[in-house]
Amino acid sequence: MTENKTLLREANNIVTIEGTLAEVRHTEWKNGNGLNIELDIEVAPNEVHTVKGFSKYKKDDGSDNAVAKGYQTIVSEYKSIAKHGRDEADKVRITQGKISLNEYYSHGNFKSYPQLMANFVNRLDANEEFNPRAEFDVEVFVKNVTEEKVKGEETGRVNLNGYIPVYNGKVIPFTFVVTKEGSQYVENNYEKGSTVNVFGKIINYKEQKVTTKAAAFGEDKKEITSITRREYLITGGNDPYDEDSKNAFNADAIKKALTEREIYLDELKREGSKENNKKSGFGGSAPNNKLSKPVEISDDDLPF
Template sequence: MSENQTVLREAENKVIIEGTLLEKRLEEKEFNGQNGKRNAITGELDIETAENEVHTVRVFSFEKKVDGSDNGIFKGLKTVDNEYKSVAENGREEADKVRITQGQIGLNEYYGQDGMLRSFPQISANFINRVQAGEEFEPKAEFEIEAFIKSVSPEVKNEEETGRVKVEAIIPAYGGKVLPFSLMAPVEAAEYIEDNYEPGSTVKIYGDIINFKEKKVVLEDVAFGKPKEKVTYNTVREYLITGGSEPYEEENNKAYDVELIKKALTEREIYLAELKAKKDQPKQEEKKAGFNTKSNKTTEKKEKKKIDLPF
């Protein structure tokens, strides 16, 4: 492939959401970082695109840029917090309809108390606009990404293939980072993807973001007294492919180089190891506190794991 860079090119990564503002959970707080203490606004917005279909969007912005000038993103998010009306605060009739056109797919990753990595898709955005009166309102949640294909495999449920296919992809992000990401292709797209999306290829993929949760209550008969309620939830969360490009030609300078992907995955493993070590540190300190002895400080050398891709 013709990409001759030492850092991966950031992939196209766009999320479009249009719906009713269901709830705001925003707050201002102070962060202490490399550039000193800085005030910021952070939190989440819930946007409803259909009945039982809600998408959570993460927002964050410092009040001032590094050079001390005002940050327009912060100002815009303050307007959302102070002026936008949500169903939770103002009722459905008064709630604003909102539109996001430049959101991004990311990952929320952390280690749980059991030491296992938790990784969930996360949508973030800097700009949330109100749909004005008279404007066309078209509720939806869609994505458009460039991705490096890691694998394609049939979806299996109850030991039977469903006809759909699961696409394991890698999305190069800002600063050379990579996001391992799972997508699902419907039956009508499965054959093309299986035949053409080979591991190691670069493609552009379009689709719908599905986040459906339906509560079902069934009343069970009892011999006496009130009927017993049995509550179940039907939940579907997936990134469903609705279309895509042909794989980029090897000569295309946008096609990702396998070795650069491997290198980025190795750096990701190191990052995750450091994240886990940071999570485990309080436990280690707690154990040390139980002994009245001094321990020698040692320097651990991090070994880079070799990343083997299936091609």
């Protein structure tokens, strides 16, 4: 792993969110040494983004952890729509958030969802300019570019599929969608194995519409339709880095990180099986203590 840390730097991965604090949730760690926090931040009508964080109360040297203290301040002092009403709710800003993934196994099925993480959340003063938004600025190692299809029909947009190098030499797979205006450029210029810097909007829109159908007799029938749109929309990007640039991600380091990721997912699957077996009170599957062998990745499995 040490070698990969040297070869594979952490990508530029910045998430900016500004909006009204809708709700705060938190849980203490079972061992009492830290806490998890979740913030719902409203940036527009029917558009709320959930940001997560976790921190120990103390650093390794025994001193207080500023991140945990910040979370405690949010829990005890920040005002949310849920608890204090919209007029009293605080306006907040995150400038150093990150794109991440929430990954786990549930009953043998692998689940992976985009997740936003942040260590620090700032509360805006009354006289500060308020500009609600949810945006990203990220470096990506390109796997491929594919046509976006909805119900089998091409939309005119493309998906940028790639890998984001994160901490400790690890990578996470991620898919972005590109605006129609930028799709042709991305398709023509973002080749597999290249490193690119893209930026855009994080969209998490959910709305329920109620329609009423008149009945011949009795009560009219109400139908509820949910409209959901979740995507990381690339609105712009730079030219791919030159292959010999120090900022271009090393293909061999990406390959090594993907191999390590498969081993990690294999371990995650085993842990998920243990948890499911613990919860099976009767009629569950027997514990499987046999270790599966590490996954080997061939060149055919890689994006370059």
